[in-house]
Amino acid sequence: MNKEKIPDAYEKDLMLSKILNVSREYILARKNILRLNSLQQKKFDQMIERRKKQEPLAYILEEKEFFGLTFAVTSATLIPRPETELLVEKILSLPQNFFNRKTAIIDVGTGSGNIIVSLAKNFLAREKNLPIFFYGVDISKASLAIAQKNARQYKIAEKIKFAKSDLLKHFFRAQENFSPLPDSLLIVANLPYLSKKIYEKTPLSVKKYEPKIALMSQKFGLKHYQRLFKEISQIKIKYEFSSIKIFLEFSPEQKKRMEIATRKEFPLAEISFQKDLSEKWRILQINI
Numbered sequence: 001m002n003k004e005k006i007p008d009a010y011e012k013d014l015m016l017s018k019i020l021n022v023s024r025e026y027i028l029a030r031k032n033i034l035r036l037n038s039l040q041q042k043k044f045d046q047m048i049e050r051r052k053k054q055e056p057l058a059y060i061l062e063e064k065e066f067f068g069l070t071f072a073v074t075s076a077t078l079i080p081r082p083e084t085e086l087l088v089e090k091i092l093s094l095p096q097n098f099f100n101r102k103t104a105i106i107d108v109g110t111g112s113g114n115i116i117v118s119l120a121k122n123f124l125a126r127e128k129n130l131p132i133f134f135y136g137v138d139i140s141k142a143s144l145a146i147a148q149k150n151a152r153q154y155k156i157a158e159k160i161k162f163a164k165s166d167l168l169k170h171f172f173r174a175q176e177n178f179s180p181l182p183d184s185l186l187i188v189a190n191l192p193y194l195s196k197k198i199y200e201k202t203p204l205s206v207k208k209y210e211p212k213i214a215l216m217s218q219k220f221g222l223k224h225y226q227r228l229f230k231e232i233s234q235i236k237i238k239y240e241f242s243s244i245k246i247f248l249e250f251s252p253e254q255k256k257r258m259e260i261a262t263r264k265e266f267p268l269a270e271i272s273f274q275k276d277l278s279e280k281w282r283i284l285q286i287n288i
Ligand SMILES: C[S@@+](CC[C@H](N)C(=O)[O-])C[C@H]1O[C@@H](n2cnc3c(N)ncnc32)[C@H](O)[C@@H]1O
Pocket: 077, 078, 079, 080, 081, 084, 108, 109, 110, 111, 112, 113, 114, 115, 137, 138, 139, 140, 143, 165, 166, 167, 168, 190, 191, 192, 193, 213, 214, 215
């Protein structure tokens, strides 16, 4: 039987701050004198009921913090996870001279756009005229609409091109996507990587509410990355990039399989793995 999830005081404060459109600090300071009108009370009760059924708080609040920014999320998008911030951190800490050449950064499986919006916002804050072109692709139209909304919220919508594509297939087919042609290519991807077995064991809050298309992949969770590697191999032959870097998030038990899949497609590439804050293997970087 599924247990009820009783919202704690912190969650209730966040619900109230959403309903009243004020900060959590405002709610905390006025807790004892706070009065809700009937409409606000109704909204609050509905939020509590949804939470009791284990719906993730982010869907109820329609937003989630990621890399110090607030992202709109809906049931069509995965809720950004803290471990994914590592991908952003790693790319932002690349040596500045890597970006002296024209570089395209493509976020494959952009979801709410949390990765590419965080990257674009931080790079543009460093220097307005860096020759970086930002792209986000996803197979889900509904996700792309949310990603665009998030880019608009941070006033960088004109700096990021979003496109519907099955991995990179349609993106590269539409040549006009790639103009001007960059010298370097940086692919970042947090694609679906849960094996069927692990997906089946995820809690109800994930299985019932988050999109399966964002989470599960065939072949021990590796199918999406294997396909992506093949596509990058073909792109590498077609375009003469001076450098290709790939940054991926994966599930800790896949480390060996990820290494084999990478070696199979890019035998000469430099590869390195990194653990997340809970000491679990999580990030793969490939320099081709
Ligand atoms: C794990 S979610 C990651 C979302 C977001 N990038 C993040 O880090 O929170 C995977 C995303 O990949 C997208 N996706 C799944 N299959 C895809 C495919 N074949 N081509 C492009 N995107 C795909 C899903 O729609 C989903 O948005």
